[in-house]
Amino acid sequence: MGQFPQMRFPTLSDEHLSRYFRIVGEGIVVNSHLDLLKWMQGEMQYYLPHEIMLAVWGEGEENSLRHDLVSALPGVRTNYLQSEDLLALQQNLYGCWVGLGRVPFRLNLGECIFRPDKLASHCAFGRAIYGMQSLLIHGINDNRGGQDCLYIIFSSTASLDNSGLSAIESLLPYLDTALRRVAPLPSSAMTGFLANSEKDPGLKGSETESSEDHGLSKREDEILDWVKKGKSNAEIGSILGISPFTVKNHMRRIFKKLEVNNRVQAISKSAQGRPD
Numbered sequence: 001m002g003q004f005p006q007m008r009f010p011t012l013s014d015e016h017l018s019r020y021f022r023i024v025g026e027g028i029v030v031n032s033h034l035d036l037l038k039w040m041q042g043e044m045q046y047y048l049p050h051e052i053m054l055a056v057w058g059e060g061e062e063n064s065l066r067h068d069l070v071s072a073l074p075g076v077r078t079n080y081l082q083s084e085d086l087l088a089l090q091q092n093l094y095g096c097w098v099g100l101g102r103v104p105f106r107l108n109l110g111e112c113i114f115r116p117d118k119l120a121s122h123c124a125f126g127r128a129i130y131g132m133q134s135l136l137i138h139g140i141n142d143n144r145g146g147q148d149c150l151y152i153i154f155s156s157t158a159s160l161d162n163s164g165l166s167a168i169e170s171l172l173p174y175l176d177t178a179l180r181r182v183a184p185l186p187s188s189a190m191t192g193f194l195a196n197s198e199k200d201p202g203l204k205g206s207e208t209e210s211s212e213d214h215g216l217s218k219r220e221d222e223i224l225d226w227v228k229k230g231k232s233n234a235e236i237g238s239i240l241g242i243s244p245f246t247v248k249n250h251m252r253r254i255f256k257k258l259e260v261n262n263r264v265q266a267i268s269k270s271a272q273g274r275p276d
Contacts, residue, residue, distance in 0.1 A: 019043055023171065030178040033070075037239065039178065040070050042229050047167035048136070050155040052076060052128060055179055056083075056090045057149035065090060068179060072231075074238045075124030085123075094150050097139050104138035104165045104172075133158050138168045140176045149176060214270065215257050223250050228267050 023043050030036050040053055051073055058065040065083040069076055096105065109132055136153035151172060153164075216224065226236045233247040240247075255261065258269045 019046060024174055027174040027178045031181060033182055036070055036178060036182055037072065041072055047171065048153055048164060049157050050153045051132065052154035054152040055149055056086055057147050069125065072235055072239045073128050076128050080123050081125050090150060093137050093152060097137060097150065102139060102141055104168050106160050106165065107135045109133055109135060129154065132156055134160050136160050136164050136168055138172050140172065216254060220250050220254050223247060224254055224266060224270055227263050
């Protein structure tokens with residue numbers, strides 16, 4: 001079993017311990033990219049605040065790479081980015097990780113040799129990097145498969161502290177396991193994946209089908225779930241592939257059905273179960 005430096009269980013409060021095990025439990029049941037996105041945007045943000053998670057794997061410093069992006073930012077999707085564009089970034093950070101003894105480390109974006117200028121001209125990922133300030137990097141050493149996977153967390157937070165290093169060291173095995181269970185996306189981007197997910201009722205419900213609680217539709221229930229995670233209308237719209245205006249309209253209907261006036265009241269009311 002792995003070790004948990006700086007996050008040893010005796011040092012965690014009951015609240016932190018409960019949150020930690022909730023995160024682990026939710027990670028165990030991740031089976032799709034949508035599950036992975038929800039998991040990464042949920043309580044994981046408490047320990048690893050970030051906007052973009054990039055996984056890059058291949059034959060160490062060889063030129064053959066594969067990658068996966070997980071982000072709620074508009075257009076920042078796996079299929080909008082070519083692995084070849086990541087070669088300089090991967091080689092730089094992989095070399096640092098190996099040189100440091102394969103331990104997690106952090107960087108300010110300005111300290112990274114890789115610059116996003118070229119990427120910014122043709123993909124949303126490159127443009128989004130300009131809004132990031134710090135990176136958290138760790139990897140999984142795969143002795144069996146021989147393909148180390150490097151995980152790069154991009155955050156708009158000015159400086160991630162030591163707690164982030166401890167968190168990524170403790171949580172990365174679960175993240176890596178979850179990612180390995182998720183099948184690669186087809187040629188369409190995540191936005192198309194979300195837009196067409198009505199073909200698979202397990203991905204999202206219809207607009208009209210009601211949930212058991214408070215008469216909310218499946219879509220309204222889904223939006224309220226993102227509200228509970230602290231997401232704004234714009235962020236929810238980006239995640240679900242709909243406009244912020246549509247999210248706002250859904251929120252109005254949610255308020256009306258729950259007989260509340262704001263998001264805080266809606267969260268509290270929904271937690272009470274079905275109305276009398």
